[in-house]
Amino acid sequence: MIRKTRLFTPGPTPLLPAAQFAMAAADIHHRTPEFRALYLRVLDQLKTFVGTKNDVLLLASSGTGAMEASVSNLTSPGDRVLVLSAGKFGERWEALAKAFGCSVDVVKVPYGQTFSLDEVRKALKTETRAVFMQATESSTGVRHDVQGVAALLKTANSNSLLVVDAITGLGTTHFDVDTWGVDIMIGGSQKAVMIPPGLSYLSVSDRAWQAMESSRNPRYYFDLRKERKNAKNGESAYTPAVALIAALGAALDYIAAQGGGDLAVGRKALVDNAETCAAMTRAAVEALGLKLFAPDAPAAAATAVLPPDGVDSGVVVKELKSRFAAVITNGQGEMKGQIFRIAHIGFFDYMDTIAIVGALEQVAASSLKLPGFEFGKALAVAQKAYVERTAKPASEKLEAVGAR
Numbered sequence: 340m341i342r343k344t345r346l347f348t349p350g351p352t353p354l355l356p357a358a359q360f361a362m363a364a365a366d367i368h369h370r371t372p373e374f375r376a377l378y379l380r381v382l383d384q385l386k387t388f389v390g391t392k393n394d395v396l397l398l399a400s401s402g403t404g405a406m407e408a409s410v411s412n413l414t415s416p417g418d419r420v421l422v423l424s425a426g427k428f429g430e431r432w433e434a435l436a437k438a439f440g441c442s443v444d445v446v447k448v449p450y451g452q453t454f455s456l457d458e459v460r461k462a463l464k465t466e467t468r469a470v471f472m473q474a475t476e477s478s479t480g481v482r483h484d485v486q487g488v489a490a491l492l493k494t495a496n497s498n499s500l501l502v503v504d505a506i507t508g509l510g511t512t513h514f515d516v517d518t519w520g521v522d523i524m525i526g527g528s529q530k531a532v533m534i535p536p537g538l539s540y541l542s543v544s545d546r547a548w549q550a551m552e553s554s555r556n557p558r559y560y561f562d563l564r565k566e567r568k569n570a571k572n573g574e575s576a577y578t579p580a581v582a583l584i585a586a587l588g589a590a591l592d593y594i595a596a597q598g599g600g601d602l603a604v605g606r607k608a609l610v611d612n613a614e615t616c617a618a619m620t621r622a623a624v625e626a627l628g629l630k631l632f633a634p635d636a637p638a639a640a641a642t643a644v645l646p647p648d649g650v651d652s653g654v655v656v657k658e659l660k661s662r663f664a665a666v667i668t669n670g671q672g673e674m675k676g677q678i679f680r681i682a683h684i685g686f687f688d689y690m691d692t693i694a695i696v697g698a699l700e701q702v703a704a705s706s707l708k709l710p711g712f713e714f715g716k717a718l719a720v721a722q723k724a725y726v727e728r729t730a731k732p733a734s735e736k737l738e739a740v741g742a743r
């Protein structure tokens with residue numbers, strides 16, 4: 340059979356063709372009215388995509404750049420901060436905060452789990468300047484309770500800022516940034532917005548802008564106040580990633596089109612899509628007799644799966660690649676060999692999900708020696724999960740027909 344390469348990875352994710360065309364055509368200079376119009380439009384669309392009235396800024400960096408900007412702009416050396424850590428990306432917050440001289444408290448739970456709000460409450464101190472967390476921990480496939488932590492910060496009478504790495508949370512989880520009170524919400528281009536790596540974006544609350552006035556950590560390229568000033572005029576402080584910004588505009592147009600022209604509706608559809616693909620995948624791997632790595636709080640961004648006892652997860656990764664050109668990810672760092680991860684964030688749909696489940700059945704048949712294995716079992720439950728997740732009450736169906 341010929342092999343058609345497909346990414347099933349939680350970043351970079353598959354590219355939207357319309358965004359690729361927009362990139363190729365982005366032969367414009369950034370200090371021109373054409374670019375200013377594009378930049379202002381994309382920043383405005385991003386606000387709707389994040390779901391906030393706060394300022395949203397774009398940076399020419401991978402997601403970690405916006406994470407670093409949050410630390411450097413909001414903290415001073417010696418500040419006490421709290422990191423909620425449950426995987427590789429939680430550990431990144433810890434390392435970043437330490438690099439900028441913060442006194443770091445950490446709530447740490449084993450990989451595959453999420454923290455309880457009680458543990459967070461106990462670790463919160465009156466002087467905690469900021470709480471740093473992930474919305475979804477891509478390294479383990481876990482979803483954290485952003486709403487719960489935000490509510491806790493309000494009731495704990497804390498002045499702490501809440502900074503959320505939603506790099507794989509955006510587009511896979513429903514958020515209400517402003518109502519909950521998330522001060523900084525971070526996204527990255529190679530995740531839900533279906534374009535290549537190279538851009539990060541973040542929303543910044545009024546409270547966070549005020550906090551920046553008194554923070555003393557050094558910053559230059561990632562000076563958010565400078566970016567905000569320039570962004571108001573449709574410019575960036577330094578040369579922007581013009582082609583990626585054009586691609587982002589096309590991708591956000593596509594997401595809006597999925598919502599009948601309304602980007603907020605399209606964003607909801609994108610999240611529901613990821614949830615459906617994830618539910619299909621979870622049902623399928625369990626029907627195969629495999630165990631989920633994060634059964635209690637699974638993220639819709641990616642599903643992490645334990646291989647059968649005594650089997651290296653790399654076997655599944657390698658065989659999917661060599662036989663079907665399907666690229667999934669192994670565990671990160673010391674998790675290598677222990678889990679494999681299948682992504683649902685961004686440009687994945689029903690067809691992709693059925694395809695990866697079918698290919699996984701082939702790998703199971705040839706290499707996994709699972710008791711009671713039969714072709715079609717995983718596909719059947721994936722089909723049923725699809726029907727359950729997408730079935731609409733009869734009244735809604737009638738409305739949809741009427742609307743046409």
Ligand SMILES: *Cc1c(COP(=O)(O)O)cnc(C)c1O
Binds near residue numbers: 473507527
């Ligand atoms: C991808 C990702 C990041 C950012 O990584 P970069 O390589 O810097 O883009 C951060 N946090 C999470 C949860 C991610 O999935």
